[in-house]
Every structure is written in C-alpha cells, then in structure tokens.
Amino acid sequence: MTATLEIGAVVTDAAGTITGWHRVCPVDELELAWGEAALISGRQVAIFRTAPGEVFAVAHEDPATGAHVMARGIIGSRGTRPTIASPLHKEVYDLETGECFGTAELRLETFNTRISDGFVEVEL
Numbered sequence: 001m002t003a004t005l006e007i008g009a010v011v012t013d014a015a016g017t018i019t020g021w022h023r024v025c026p027v028d029e030l031e032l033a034w035g036e037a038a039l040i041s042g043r044q045v046a047i048f049r050t051a052p053g054e055v056f057a058v059a060h061e062d063p064a065t066g067a068h069v070m071a072r073g074i075i076g077s078r079g080t081r082p083t084i085a086s087p088l089h090k091e092v093y094d095l096e097t098g099e100c101f102g103t104a105e106l107r108l109e110t111f112n113t114r115i116s117d118g119f120v121e122v123e124l
Contacts, residue, residue: 024120027055035071035084040122045111046071047120048095050082056095057122059109062086063093063100070108084108 018041030036030049037060038045044060048071060068065088074085082095092101093108100106112123 019124021114021121021123023116024122026118027115027120028118030055030120033075035073035075037068037071038122041124043124044068045122046073046084047113047122048075048084049120050075050095053115054082055113055115055120056082056084057111057113058084058093058095058098059111062088062091063106063108064089064091064103 022040024038024040024047027049030047032049032051035046035048038047046058046060048056050056058070060070062069064086067088069087070084072087074087076083076085078092078101083092084095085092091103091106093099096110098108098110100108114121
C-alpha cells in the first residue's frame with residue numbers, strides 16, 4: 001500500500017505524483033487501435049482507444065525490460081479480454097487487469113479511465 005500525503009485539495013503519493021483524475025486529451029485525438037504516450041503528473045502512461053467510447057491506460061514501462069515502450073505495443077484480445085502485446089518481447093497483458101498471459105510474475109500497472117465532456121481522463 002502506498003502512503004498518500006494531502007496538501008490542501010491536492011493529494012500526492014510517496015513519489016510526489018498528484019493522485020486523482022487528470023484530463024489528458026480530447027478523445028477524438030486518439031486513433032482507434034493505436035497507443036499514445038502521455039506524461040501525467042510525472043508518470044509515463046500509455047493510452048489506448050480500442051472503440052469509440054472505450055479507452056484504457058497502463059504504465060508506459062514494459063514490466064519485462066523496464067523500457068518505456070508500451071504505447072507502441074500491439075492491441076488485440078484474448079476472447080473478450082482486450083490486450084496489449086509488448087513491442088519488445090511480445091509478452092501479452094490484459095488491458096483491464098494488467099495480468100500477463102505468458103509469465104505469471106509480470107504485471108502491467110493499469111489505471112482507471114473515463115470520458116468526460118469529450119476528454120479522456122485518467123485516475124492515478
């Protein structure tokens with residue numbers, strides 16, 4: 001569990017990241033089935049629009065290598081579960097849970113998303 005520090009109306013975690021919902025970009029600026037990297041309160045996040053009203057956000061850092069490349073991964077699915085495959089070693093992760101299908105020890109950090117007034121928002 002990460003400790004949080006509250007400063008007025010701003011909440012930060014132990015690393016100084018401002019937590020809560022962050023407006024990132026208009027949803028229409030994201031191409032379908034394509035990833036984009038965003039810097040949100042000092043965190044590198046990969047954002048994917050998989051359908052007109054469906055957006056996912058995960059850590060941009062590849063859990064297997066530590067390289068910041070996940071926005072360049074390959075979107076797919078395992079049954080009904082949306083996935084992202086790392087562009088480096090092709091490890092496949094569930095976009096909703098971060099579970100790695102190939103290596104149980106690996107997990108991709110995921111973030112809640114929502115679309116509000118036409119903008120993508122990510123919760124850190």
